Amino acid sequence: MFGADQQNRFIKIFFFILCFGAFNLVFAQSNDSTLVSSADATPSAQSSLIIERIEIVGATKTKPHVIHRYLSLKAGDAVTPEAIDRDYEALSATHFFKQVEFSSKPGGAAGKVILVIEVVERRWPWLEFAGGFSELEGWYIVPAGVRFDNTFGNGNIAGGRFIIGDRTGGFYLHFRQPQIFSSSFDLQVEAGSNSTDFIHYLAAREAVHRVDIGSGRIAFVGNRGLARYFSAGFRFNVARPEAQYKIGDTTRTDFPPELAGQLTKKRINSFFTRLQVDTRDQVYFPHTGVWGALSLETANVWTANSSSRFERTGDFRRLIFDARLYQPIGANVFAVRAKAGLVSRVAPFYERFYLGGAYSLRGFAERGMTPLGWGTELLLAQAEMRFPVAGDPQQPSLMAALFFDAGRVASADLSGEQNRFFTAAGAGFRVKVPIIGLLRCDFAYPLDRDDFRFHFALGQTF
Incomplete structure (x- = not known):
């Protein structure tokens, strides 16, 4: 997180003020935080x-x-x-x-x-301002949105929202009909667009490269019985990488060969399936249980030619395994995670894996361990000992943590030093704040170098 551009420095200062403001707020609150219904x-x-x-x-x-x-x-x-x-x-x-x-x-x-x-x-649409955490996509904030839930009394969930996430932001329309046709599956439909900043390291300098993505998604998600472990659907994306990148305040167009060939507009159509299990006692501060997901996606890639017509240029498959275990030790919780990913070489960099930063391997720069062109193989292991400090031990308003991270990201085009394992350890605390959820502050130390890094982030690591 050192060496970031001016905008990122502003965000870090904001998080710093918010973090310690919330820290003081915790001790000003009563320990009796039980909801009375x-x-x-x-x-x-x-x-x-x-x-x-x-x-x-x-x-x-x-x-x-x-x-x-x-x-x-x-x-x-x-x-x-x-x-x-x-x-x-x-x-x-x-x-x-x-x-x-x-x-x-x-x-x-x-x-x-x-x-x-x-x-x-409720008889009329209502405005939405929210924050949260998706197990698959990470943290998000909804600064503005409108909801049309239960419009005709059938229990549908629908609306439009602006979403800000980890280096991404956009607008989406969404619709969900629980138990479609009286089945055990929910129908989910989503359409929208976003702009996402991808980080490349060119000559050891952080380069920010924006990709605009229009997307559509339709899925059937199980919600009861054996069906609750299964979901499947289709995804339709159109990606437009910008023909320029920024290093600090300087805009440049001299992309290295690994990226220069990926700047054309692409259309990606895919089919995905997912097996998922969740036995956690709660989402906010799980004490016991497991969460796991195995997802497989197969996609075809269409590239725009000089006349703006799309031609099929390849296919790729992506496999992701993510498992998490939570075990109580007195009032404390031991949490461990293992994640692995594999994607074909045909996949463009914005469909690949990264490593490094507050939401991945702590102790290293954001996406700092990611090879040029991003990775086709990912291994990540994390362990945390979490301690409730203030508030209800089941729903603490302040938590402390000790952690250890280890990870490796590889590209099919690279070998040797760039594909080795990296490790880090550290400590931090998490503060519960209204609407946003958890504000996380971590001090992380890479074990192979004399350095440390201070991360501000939203949500648990896992």
Whole structure:
């Protein structure tokens, strides 16, 4: 992160101020951060009571099956505060409703109750400002967006949003229909465009190269039963690499041969499948469980000729394996990750792998260990010991961590020194901030050199 351009320096200063502002905020807050739901006001929520039926009040637009989709409680189940809290959170998280309240009334027999769920529906689109973390794409911030969820009462999720991520930003339209055709799969459709800055190191200097990408995606994602482990779909991209790059404030066009041949406009059509498992107890600060994904993508590449017509110029396949394990040790958590990737040589650099930086191998410059033209093979191993410091140990507002990273990225065109393993170790802390989520600060030390690097980032490393 040293030697970055002026814009990156500004971002680092901003993160530094935000980090320590949030750090002070943590100690100004009360340790009692437990969310109190309306379930606390349910007088009949005792384990000895059985649900006779569930009564829904106020849902004039939303179909009953949409609400039941998010409920774990069914008729005949025992009522427990934990189950009511869980279902309250699930319904509230949909944002279909302005208000959700749970209550109960006597049933038709002793020991039976009628569970009453009263909702106030959203009638109009609503503005979105959010942040989050995708296990596959990393952190993101939505500075502006509009949502049209549950438009016709069928539980659809739709909208448009501006998204800022790791060196990327763009606008996307998205639509998701849960349990399409009453199946175990959600239909997801997305279309948009983004501009992404790719980093190359030319004569040991950081060069920033922008690629504009228009994309479309349609996928079927399992959400229940055995189907929840599987997803598949199609991706359609049109990539336009700029014919210039920047080193600091200087704009240049003298690309090395490894990149000069990849500046033409390309269309990439692909089919992907993914197997995924997630047994973590929670996403924010997992204490136990595993998360794993195995994805395979096969794509064809079409390159624009001098008359702007696309001609098929090759095919590539990409395989990615990512596995994470979380094991509690007292109030602390030991987390370990293994990731491997392989992609064909035909893939352009913006479809390949990188190594180095806050979201990869800490202790090294951003994308600093990436070969020219980016990598076709990736190996990454990471281990962390995480310690809750302040707040609820299950949902800490401040965490500390010790970590070790090791990684290797290789290109089919290179060998020897450029393909060796790199290792680093260090310590850091994570602060929970509103909307954004986690702000992460890491001090990392490469084990083969007398140096260190300070990383600011958003979200957990894994």
